Amino acid sequence: MKYLEDLIVGTKAQFGRYEVTREEVLDFARKYDPQAFHLDDEAAAKTHFGRLSASGWHTCAMTMAMIVEDQKGDRRAGLGSPGIDELRWLKPVFPGDILRVETEVTDVRPSRSRPELGSVHSLVTVFNQKDQAVMTMKSIVLVATRPTTNPQMEA
Amino acid sequence: MKYLEDLIVGTKAQFGRYEVTREEVLDFARKYDPQAFHLDDEAAAKTHFGRLSASGWHTCAMTMAMIVEDQKGDRRAGLGSPGIDELRWLKPVFPGDILRVETEVTDVRPSRSRPELGSVHSLVTVFNQKDQAVMTMKSIVLVATRPTTNPQMEA
Numbered sequence: 001m002k003y004l005e006d007l008i009v010g011t012k013a014q015f016g017r018y019e020v021t022r023e024e025v026l027d028f029a030r031k032y033d034p035q036a037f038h039l040d041d042e043a044a045a046k047t048h049f050g051r052l053s054a055s056g057w058h059t060c061a062m063t064m065a066m067i068v069e070d071q072k073g074d075r076r077a078g079l080g081s082p083g084i085d086e087l088r089w090l091k092p093v094f095p096g097d098i099l100r101v102e103t104e105v106t107d108v109r110p111s112r113s114r115p116e117l118g119s120v121h122s123l124v125t126v127f128n129q130k131d132q133a134v135m136t137m138k139s140i141v142l143v144a145t146r147p148t149t150n151p152q153m154e155a
Numbered sequence: 156m157k158y159l160e161d162l163i164v165g166t167k168a169q170f171g172r173y174e175v176t177r178e179e180v181l182d183f184a185r186k187y188d189p190q191a192f193h194l195d196d197e198a199a200a201k202t203h204f205g206r207l208s209a210s211g212w213h214t215c216a217m218t219m220a221m222i223v224e225d226q227k228g229d230r231r232a233g234l235g236s237p238g239i240d241e242l243r244w245l246k247p248v249f250p251g252d253i254l255r256v257e258t259e260v261t262d263v264r265p266s267r268s269r270p271e272l273g274s275v276h277s278l279v280t281v282f283n284q285k286d287q288a289v290m291t292m293k294s295i296v297l298v299a300t301r302p303t304t305n306p307q308m309e310a
Contacts, residue, residue: 032216034223037235048234056236057216061187064212068189079203080192081211081244088238 002076003146004108004118011105016066020054022095028058053092059099059135060087063126066101077144079117085138091128098129106138110145117142157231158301159263159273166260171221175209177250183213208247214254214290215242218281221256232299234272240293246283253284261293265300272297 029038033055036043044052054062071078093099107121120143126135184193188210191198199207209217226233248254262276275298281290 028216032220034220035233055216055219056238057212057219060215061183061212064210065187065189078190083211083241083243084239085241086238087240087242089236 002143004077004110004120004143005146007076007105007108007120007143009105009108013070013103014100015070016063016099016101018062018066018099020062020093020095020097020099022052025052025054025058025095028061029055033057049092051094053094056089056135059089059093059126060137062099063101063124063135063137066099067103067124070101076141079142079144081139081141082119083140085140087135087137089135091132091134093128093134097134099134100127101125102127115145117144119143157298159232159265159275159298160301162231162260162263162275162298164260164263168225168258169255170225171218171254171256173217173221173254175217175248175250175252175254177207180207180209180213180250183216184210188212204247206249208249211244211290214244214248214281215292217254218256218279218290218292221254222258222279225256231296234297234299236294236296237274238295240295242290242292244290246287246289248283248289252289254289255282256280257282270300272299274298 026039029035035055037047037049037053038044038055039052041052044050102125104123105120106123108118109121110118120141122139122141124137124139125133128134181194184190190210192202192204192208193199193210194207196207199205257280259278260275261278263273264276265273275296277294277296279292279294280288283289
């Protein structure tokens, strides 16, 4: 288990491989983002996207799937996330794209009011198979401090 | 069709009704966010969430569904979104919750380099059936300017 004290500013990681299928793009769009450029080839061709593209929220979801998969082998004492800053959809994501993730820890802040946890800030960048950045976001995750310094956490 | 010139800072809107089902929470979590507190009742009971809760990304997706549904009747000349600022997950969203949305236009900015469009900034707040704010985000959407001032857009 990795605690707040184990996380170091500047640490970089590369992971993930997510094949974006047409079926999944359509399925997500039908449920959550039924705009024409996410649902219909002809309508998409008339827009600035040029062709059918994934919902930006779908890209977020696929990115989360890669992050959770990666952290299976590198468990953090995570306590959820209060949010995200500066989420940017830089390029469209198309069916057939293969996505991957790069992360860099940008800040590790012990909580002033709650000694049992702190926040870890990371820059998350998602690339396609052409090594084009398609999305960036600044994630914030709460992580527990090491239990030995917080006896009440060991119960 | 609503163009950039039709969107006014300070305009507020309330819309949407989304019933969060257990089946949908589990389905989204299995695909995109398979952390124990989104998948398993017993594991969730041991965390700060208290019980099974929806992925924050699922809340974003459900919110987008309400926004797209709302804009069917009030079409904007939308050109997609470059991103989101300050997304905050304030409270867990549980199966059985009923979500709704409030929005306020906070800024309308004509583009300096591209007279055919501008950006509309809005504060989006999602409430549950107890009128608790469960999520906020600052959305940015690109919207076309009125074609009469841009003859090349009428083609």
